[in-house]
Amino acid sequence: MLELDLHTVPPETGGFDPVAVLTGRGRPLLLHDAVAAIHRAAEDDRVAGLIARVQFPLAEPGPVQELREAIAAFTAVKPSLAWSETYPGTLSYYLASAFGEVWMQPSGTVGLVGFATSPLFLREAFDKLGIEAQFVTRGEYKSVVNKFTEDRYTDAHREADSRLIESLRSQVWEAIAASRELDVTALDALADKAPLLRDDAVAGGLVDRIGFRDEAYARIAELVGAPGISPETGDADSEQAPPRLYLSRYARATAPRSGSPLSASPLPPIPGRKGRPTIAVVTVHGMIVSGRGGPQLLPVGGPSAGGDTIAAALREAAADDSVAAVVLRVNSPGGSVNASETIWREVNRVRRRGKPVVASMGAVAASGGYYIAMAADTIVANPGTITGSIGVVTGKLVTRELKERLGVTSDAVRTNRNADAWSTNQPFTEEQQALVEAEADLCYGDFVARVAEARGMTVDAVDKIARGRVWTGADAAERGLVDELGGLRTAITRAKVLAGIEPDEDVRLVGYPGSSVLDMLRPKPSSQPTAASLPEAAAALLGRTVTGALGQLEQSMTGVTALWLGNHRF
Structure with a gap:
């Protein structure tokens, strides 16, 4: 039992x-x-x-x-x-x-x-404190900074949230009614009580x-x-x-003998040794940031998905000849434009090597989370996944007045006009505002164009369902942003089919990136994928001393270390 x-x-x-x-x-x-x-x-x-x-x-x-x-x-x-x-x-x-x-x-x-939303709005509090929210958005539904800039729902924000919870209610009511053999209308009446x-x-x-x-x-x-x-x-x-x-x-x-299906990736199999087909599962969990990112180690905050780390994992999966397909498991509300673009590029490169990629959306795959998923051959989402939000937001909070009220003053020197553009001590100048607007336009234009290309849609068609609006997975599927409804299990089955593997065939699942203590603490010697260097390591094992071979194998364990947080966010 x-x-x-x-x-x-x-x-x-x-x-x-x-x-x-x-x-x-x-x-x-x-x-x-x-x-x-x-x-x-x-x-x-x-x-x-x-x-x-x-x-x-x-x-x-x-x-x-x-x-x-x-x-x-x-x-x-x-x-x-x-x-x-x-x-x-x-x-x-x-x-x-x-x-x-x-x-x-x-x-x-x-x-x-039932379902309800009750977002917090801080505009009046900021006015009293002397904080100015200065943000640029592309898409009237892009509501992530409304908490700073508004004192209540905008019409677009209310429309999107209303549809979101209505879609969730419909999914939940229909499932409960089917399981309990009830009428949906009667169930709705019960919910009202x-x-x-x-x-x-x-x-x-x-x-x-x-x-x-x-x-x-x-x-x-x-x-x-x-x-x-x-x-x-x-x-x-x-x-x-x-x-x-x-x-x-x-x-x-x-659990399968190879370990937990999505545990830290082990050493690739020895060249020439046949085994079960391998599906690589690359997990993107948390805010997408430039650099390495990492798990949540403190009581506050949350995990982050580093663009460098995820990109390296995709390169390693692509270079491993035993990997037949890749499942990109996305559970992220978005983040850095630059890091998202880095991951998007590597997803495309995996596909160009002839390996199918299936995106599996978890709880949320929105903004940058959708950006990295859109390049996949197939996108699978749960009906209740929060996705879409194809839009851009950037800006800053200006705290000069608050500091003055507290008796805190600041001054500045600069070599060029825009050297301190992102300082919280003063608003953007007209020139700086124009530059920020132009960059937001560029990012949004690229986003929509790439969605259109990936989904086989026109730019105008994508723009109508983009503009920063969030959708449930079920609604996204109706609008062409998602291909199939289901969880990770469904995505793995789809990956098998695309790789020419029978849906019921047993496969080996290997998770990337690694999350062991060794993966976190050991410095990496290079960014060369482990799988790509394995043949050389095997040759060393056969033709050199044991010591030399072990050194070569150790050198093949790779990663990327860098950290840079950008200002722009999806």
Whole structure:
């Protein structure tokens, strides 16, 4: 019996977590590990059923949909049960509805309240503080800096957000209605009364039973036909009831021998040795920045995807003859124009080497996240993925007045008129403003033109659905920005087909870039891809001393180090 505790949705990536190492927690269960393990369990005769506590308050729709799809596939062939003290939000219950039975404690509620947005606007506060927001945007829907420049929704911002949450509601309502055999209209009426207390939740068909944890465990044991269950206590005969195993333990125990499918990339196979076809999965997680980027190591902030790091990973995958195709897994809201363009270039170069590239969009792949995905042969997104936002924003916050109020003064000397253009001490001059506008025009024009070329559309057609507007994956697919709806599993299958591999054929999945301690700390000798230098290393092993060969192999372990943060953002 598999157990799954979902106080949070499994994360996209783990990276190196020194706190986890010190506390002995080990590597967390990642989203792709959980999804793959649930699909394996559905076909594993040793697994009798699945029970999960589903009690997360907040989550992003895309990852929840990937997890839900796997649970629904399991439920189609084996008993499953979701239980919770309470279902604190819409997506929490949405995921629970994919299980065969849904249970809740007596004091709980079903928080199927729908979707809402409530952005924060700081313009009046900035006026009082003496901060001037000076930004240039291309696309009236590009709302990322509205928090600084507006005091309420603009018409375009409201239109985009309204459509976004309406699309999400439609997806979630239809899925719940199908799983629970309810009418969508009736479900919407229930949502208007939510959060629902136990009697209304049961009467409305959202919850099967009101009960406690021990009763839920007794029920799942009953569903799988385990003998020795006591109706009074819910206890099972330990000798006859199926043993329980957390999904994280099952995932590690049943993972492919080559390791976790998307773990840090190992050394490439020895030349001449045949094996399973390899699909490289290059993960872009977090804000896109110039340089190396890196995982989140502090309690504040978040991970970043370095343009140099991702570009090097793509070069290495392209140079490895054992790699048949590349899946670019994107979970990024965008970032640096320059770094995004660097990654976009390498995606194109991979394709020119004859290797298909499939973009897989996770929770969000917008702005720069869409920029790097658009060059792929195929784009796959979850229905609830946040994508699009084809636009440009750049600018600065001028804090001169605030500093003066605080008694802080500043002065400047410069060699040329625009040397201090990006200083926060004064606004742009007319000349500087014109330069910023021209650069924004150039970036937006390139963005739209490249989307048009990649998607086989006219520039005018792209501009109508661009202008900084965000879409769900489902809406993006209707407008030609996405090819297929699904998660990472769907993208890998598509990559197999494009590479001439049978969809059901077993492949070796290798993750890039590496995230081990060694990958993070060891300096790299050059930017030459490991795979490209492997034949020379192999020749050295055959024709030179062992010491010389090891030195050559060590020299082939490569990377790129640089750091530069630009001012312009997608």
